[in-house]
Amino acid sequence: MSSHDRKERFYITTPIYYVNDLPHIGHAYTSLACDVMARYYRIRGIDSRLLTGTDEHGLKIQRSAESRGETPQALTDRISDNFRLLAGEMNVSYDDFIRTTEERHKEECQKLWCRLYDRGDIYKGKYAGWYATSDEAYVEESELIEKDGKYVVASGAEVEWVEEESYFFRLSRFQDRLLDYYKSHPDFVYPKSRYNEVVSFVEGGLEDLSVSRTTFSWGVPVPGDESHVMYVWLDALVNYVSALGRVDPPSALHEKYWPADWHVVGKDILRVHAGYLPAFLMSADLPLPRGVFAHGWWTSEGQKISKRLGNVLDPVKLKRMYGLDQLRYFLLREVPFGRDGDFVRRRLCERNNADLANDYGNLCQRTLVLLSRYGEGIMPRLEGLLAGDEAFLLKVGEALKCSEVAMERLGFDEALSEIWKCLRMANIYIDNEEPWRVVKEDRVRGVLILGVILEVLRRVSLYVWPFMPDSCDKILDLLGVGLEDRRMESLEKPVAGGTQLPPPEIVFPRLREEEIEDGT
Numbered sequence: 084m085s086s087h088d089r090k091e092r093f094y095i096t097t098p099i100y101y102v103n104d105l106p107h108i109g110h111a112y113t114s115l116a117c118d119v120m121a122r123y124y125r126i127r128g129i130d131s132r133l134l135t136g137t138d139e140h141g142l143k144i145q146r147s148a149e150s151r152g153e154t155p156q157a158l159t160d161r162i163s164d165n166f167r168l169l170a171g172e173m174n175v176s177y178d179d180f181i182r183t184t185e186e187r188h189k190e191e192c193q194k195l196w197c198r199l200y201d202r203g204d205i206y207k208g209k210y211a212g213w214y215a216t217s218d219e220a221y222v223e224e225s226e227l228i229e230k231d232g233k234y235v236v237a238s239g240a241e242v243e244w245v246e247e248e249s250y251f252f253r254l255s256r257f258q259d260r261l262l263d264y265y266k267s268h269p270d271f272v273y274p275k276s277r278y279n280e281v282v283s284f285v286e287g288g289l290e291d292l293s294v295s296r297t298t299f300s301w302g303v304p305v306p307g308d309e310s311h312v313m314y315v316w317l318d319a320l321v322n323y324v325s326a327l328g329r330v331d332p333p334s335a336l337h338e339k340y341w342p343a344d345w346h347v348v349g350k351d352i353l354r355v356h357a358g359y360l361p362a363f364l365m366s367a368d369l370p371l372p373r374g375v376f377a378h379g380w381w382t383s384e385g386q387k388i389s390k391r392l393g394n395v396l397d398p399v400k401l402k403r404m405y406g407l408d409q410l411r412y413f414l415l416r417e418v419p420f421g422r423d424g425d426f427v428r429r430r431l432c433e434r435n436n437a438d439l440a441n442d443y444g445n446l447c448q449r450t451l452v453l454l455s456r457y458g459e460g461i462m463p464r465l466e467g468l469l470a471g472d473e474a475f476l477l478k479v480g481e482a483l484k485c486s487e488v489a490m491e492r493l494g495f496d497e498a499l500s501e502i503w504k505c506l507r508m509a510n511i512y513i514d515n516e517e518p519w520r521v522v523k524e525d526r527v528r529g530v531l532i533l534g535v536i537l538e539v540l541r542r543v544s545l546y547v548w549p550f551m552p553d554s555c556d557k558i559l560d561l562l563g564v565g566l567e568d569r570r571m572e573s574l575e576k577p578v579a580g581g582t583q584l585p586p587p588e589i590v591f592p593r594l595r596e597e598e599i600e601d602g603t
């Protein structure tokens with residue numbers, strides 16, 4: 084049994100997003116994936132916690148505020164709110180939203196710093212090097228490119244030569260321990276290709292890490308030496324711990340949820356999460372997360388998403404155009420989680436029409452209309468099933484079990500494809516059984532066929548719920564499933580025979596791409 088199989092509680096985190104930019108589809112994507120996992124465990128009765136938030140310190144923010152004539156606090160308050168609003172708009176069911184400018188974070192950050200310092204893993208030295216401000220990173224001389232008489236790096240960020248007194252974290256000390264840890268925890272980094280990337284990165288050698296700055300003041304002050312503020316990555320990575328409250332003595336939240344089950348991040352920040360974070364935690368003598376998942380990168384209609392190209396995809400506008408659940412479904416179904424993906428609106432419409440409007444919505448609508456026409460909209464008792472019905476239900480159960488295995492590994496597309504197998508089988512079943520014809524000869528049998536399909540739709544909807552909670556709730560309403568039965572514990576409990584169902588309604592309308600107004 085791998086460590087990911089521990090089920091009594093579940094803690095998942097999104098990266099904390101920088102507040103120097105407006106939220107876009109990439110941020111929404113990571114948060115949605117985490118939301119689906121948190122809901123997946125919640126509906127299974129597992130106490131699950133989802134953390135998100137904003138990363139608010141650093142030179143870039145300080146400068147950006149100065150250039151607008153604002154205080155950094157005012158700027159971060161304003162932009163952080165956009166991320167909170169985005170989570171709400173995307174129906175991301177976060178339990179906590181942490182901001183690195185909050186006292187609760189700064190306090191724990193300083194205590195952790197002291198722990199690392201007391202262990203002898205932080206020392207004072209001098210740093211000199213090229214610094215790419217907008218990337219918040221020191222860069223090697225070999226990475227510099229000359230442009231218009233200035234030096235820049237591949238991302239386009241300008242660099243400057245910085246010399247400063249700095250505290251260093253003895254990252255080099257942790258190289259062997261990290262490698263041993265990866266070896267004994269092959270599930271620590273997902274997907275597998277990323278695991279290999281992390282191992283080679285660490286095998287390549289780790290230098291001590293500069294973890295403080297004196298060139299700006301917008302940061303967490305270093306305890307005992309307030310001319311320094313902490314390096315943004317140390318400050319930021321600590322959020323996953325600090326959000327749970329005190330470490331020593333541990334708060335109730337810390338005891339319950341630490342370590343996290345998954346830190347979900349984009350591939351851009353995998354190394355800091357799978358390399359630096361575990362080293363900091365080892366030094367602080369804290370347990371390591373069960374896993375880090377690095378997902379891929381979205382482009383838009385084949386192009387890199389960038390403000391300069393004017394193709395930044397605003398998730399809220401996309402939601403208004405296509406519908407929230409349509410967007411949630413598309414993002415998690417279209418691309419295997421871990422791979423890069425291209426956001427193509429035509430594909431979103433196609434997926435919506437084929438998977439949601441046809442396979443799922445139309446099956447539901449058709450069956451409910453037939454039941455209201457021939458069975459007065461009353462759910463039949465599932466008695467007197469034929470061998471073929473039983474075999475069909477069994478196959479549905481098997482596919483749904485396969486989807487669970489995929490979900491444990493954040494294999495969203497695979498899980499959905501297993502679930503959709505059930506819907507395809509159900510569509511074949513209704514076509515083969517022809518209940519609209521059977522009811523005319525044998526009403527009881529005809530209505531029973533409809534009952535079997537509705538039962539499959541009920542089960543399927545419980546599995547789809549974490550992905551599209553609002554739409555599935557609507558479907559579960561139409562199927563007569565009480566609120567108390569919208570959980571996996573009730574999976575084997577069909578809707579009672581005799582339940583009067585509400586009038587059918589279309590849940591997933593078809594989308595016609597040419598009719599959708601482009602508001603982005």
Ligand code: ME8
Nearest residue numbers: 098099100101109110113138319320348349380381
């Ligand atoms: O890196 N495709 O914050 P950030 C997919 N503050 N995901 C994308 C994306 C895209 N095109 N663009 C952004 C930071 N993301 C730090 C993190 S954590 C302790 C500190 C997502 O605002 C993806 O999850 O630059 C990526 O890792 C994250 O946004 C980067 O957000």
